Amino acid sequence: MAKTDWKAEAKSLKKKLTKAKAQNDAPKAKVKSVSPLAPKDGFPRLPDIAGVEFSAVEAGVRYANRTDVTLIRLVPGTSVAGVFTRSSTRAACVLDCQEKLAMTVPRKAGAAIIVNSGNSNAFTGSAGVKSVAAVTGRVADVLGIPASRVFSSSTGVIGEPLPHQRITAKVPELVASLDPSGIEMAARAIMTTDTFPKGASAVVQGEGGEIRISGIAKGSGMIAPDMATMLVYIFTDAKIKPALLQKMLSRQVDDTFNAITVDSDTSTSDALILAATGQSAAAEVKGGEVAKAFEAALSGVMLHLAHQVVKDGEGARKFVEVRVTRAASPEDATRVAMAIANSPLVKTAIAGEDPNWGRIVMAVGKSGAAADRDKLKISLGDMVLAERGWRAKSYSEEDAAAYMKGENLVISVDLGLGRGAKTVWTCDLTHRYIDINADYRS
16 A cells, blocks of 8 residues: 655645635625626627637636636737726726837737736735736737737726736637637626626728628726726727727717716726727728728617616616706717716616606706807706796696606707707616715725
8 A cells, every 4th residue: 555645635625715705805896786787688699700709708807716817819910909097097008008009019919808806906005016017017928919019907806916916817718719719708806896797899891891790898987088997808800000990999988988977987998999900801991982881880770889888887767868058068968978977866866766857957057158048948858847947838747756756867958049069878877876885895
């Protein structure tokens, strides 16, 4: 009988117990109930984009037993564009992405995006910069591409050092499991307080073939216009130069991702990255009708994703469209629309299904925009609530209260002063928002 090495056995057992304890002590991801506003058919089937591959793993960045890191590989020749949060306390990964997009780097080198959830690597000083360099450098080494073509994002708790070794250790596994059809897996890996993964797509007829667009997003809280207020990754197989791609993206931001709000708070960490692989059989997008159709389709994908973010707003039970027309200027229209959409009093009235249009009057008045009591008209859906400086003669409290019970609501404000107009989207404010955010770090 072989002699047992009891010391080695004890050492091995101790190591296993230590590992088990660490896993047991790690925070567990909370079980979330899916938003009632989530798409009824679940995550959509998105067309594969030639030249893009996805993978995701459990790295234990913050939570145990949760897929929390995703890698996206982009084929050589890919054009990359981006827009980012303008917070003055931007995270290291955001600053790094902005710096890299400003560089002149040969597209033939290929590119990659690596994203972690659970930790935003924001307000972490020089340690945060080192973490970004370590993560992007490791991806660059394993994929054989320049680090200047590796873009990273982090989302989660602010102010805690990113345990980047847990991410870098998983890079070989991520590379080995890259899959052209793994976009839904990636959408789930980037979630934080989200209750459902978000995706949208479009197909455009180009000259000589189809052009496909597929996008994913995460976002639920800390959502307010200042781009990007969330993480968004959109992919297309279009042939298009980086400068034109960036111009289109920047043009479409204000009426999509910058036109939503959940809680008026702007994130430190978030980004929208758009990548065009050039793998479509269609001719290069340069101008004319194809370019217009492509930009319109891109805008549609962006708006669909933006709406899903609002519909997954923390604790949301109502999706609200705020339409402002005939303002003295476009800027005034935006001021009024956002004052209404961000008002806690308006949002809690919506949560309580109370047609308290006096709170809308209040929000118009506090916005700082030009307004005239006697020209103002306020409506819920097709019902006029107030006009000519007074409650409308046709107003019915019973009908208004019944309307408020719906999931999808429209608030319209006609200022009667000019041609400025703006539409924004928001959600109600329920006690669930407090529940989520009161123990976000636990």
